Amino acid sequence: MIPASFEYVRAESVDHAVSLLQEHGEEAKLLAGGHSLLPLMKLRLAQPGVLIDIGRLGDLANIRDDGDMVSIGALTHHAQIEHSPLLRQECPVVSHTAGQVGDLQVRHRGTIGGSVAHGDSASDLPTVLLAVDAVMVAHGPEGTREIPASDFFTGFWETALTDVELLTTIKVPKLPNAGWSYQKFNRRAQDWAIVGAVAVKNGTTRVGLTNMGSIPLRATAVEAALQAGASLSDAAAVAAEGTNAPADVNGSAAYREHLARVLVRRALEEAGS
């Protein structure tokens, strides 16, 4: 399968990428590692007229200490995140989860920024970024703005990024002492999560759900139950409240709701909530 024809331009800098976005408007899509976009283009589910290749903007492919946060450049590959000593120390739920994405080849090529900007609620990292209160940094014609993860994911494959903005950095808080767990259920090791659940315990416990709606979700009912003193299993029992699970070849909505309850319980137990 070959994608439909497109014009290919290579961005030389972040500002250049933004000016190319302005020039080409909604015809354009940004290409990073291509592991979300190219499969869609091959299936003709996406047919951008112009691909703006940002894959060589090396400044965006690093992980650095940023005070009480760790800044992850948008072009950082999943494999780099998985093996980053800094992230393994300061925010291990993120490095661990990066290692759960796809398979080794996909992690060599796929980027955190691509995954996040693609906005697929079946992706692992967006849920974790939501649970740790990550901050997305976007660069556009007006300059740079920071978008909290809780405001970033707006719909199925939709985010708060405008047509002329580029996601440059994902900032995650340092949580070296937090309890954490990411539970992913799928049939084949390399597949997307049928359902995923994250728990992060840092004083209070944050719980997130993968593939239980059109966007990554916080399991707010579970969080509230824990706050009110519920046992882990009682709290996990309300994991499907407020969700809108999809039904597809991998399972019905009811099956996903069951998985959410089971995986949230396991995540809470492993996180020591």
Add this chain to the structure above:
Amino acid sequence: MAIAVVNRRIEVTVNGKAHVDEVEPRTLLIQYLREKLDLTGSHVGCDTSNCGACTVLLDGVSVKSCTVLAVQADECAVTTIEGLADGDTFHPVQQGFVEKHGLQCGYCTPGMIMAAVSLLDENPHPTEQEIREGIEGNLCRCTGYKNIVDAIQWAAENS
């Protein structure tokens, strides 16, 4: 909207040999390797980045070349199964597949070997579990994986 498609000049070093070519931007790396360079050792299996038959090394790490554009490989080094042996001497992973009979029909083998080369480069002495997880991106429909895992283990012990 009419799209002004302009072919793009790429310079790619494949198995140590420099190539300069004009490609349509939508050309996939696997397509470029097989159809332009006639390197047909890398296979197209699923064509959806699931099966791993098209795995090659791009700047030293394993990638699925059905999900990489040839223009993305511009100024990069690609290694395919054809570039792995040193003359008549097999790479240890290739030899491991011989020693342990790590194949049946052979369709997945080039991709499986390239994935294993990358895995052992990152983790020279993997456990059996680490090998199984390391090749999760490569599907074999014949062997049940047992001999493949043994072959990679052999390579790790004989490199």
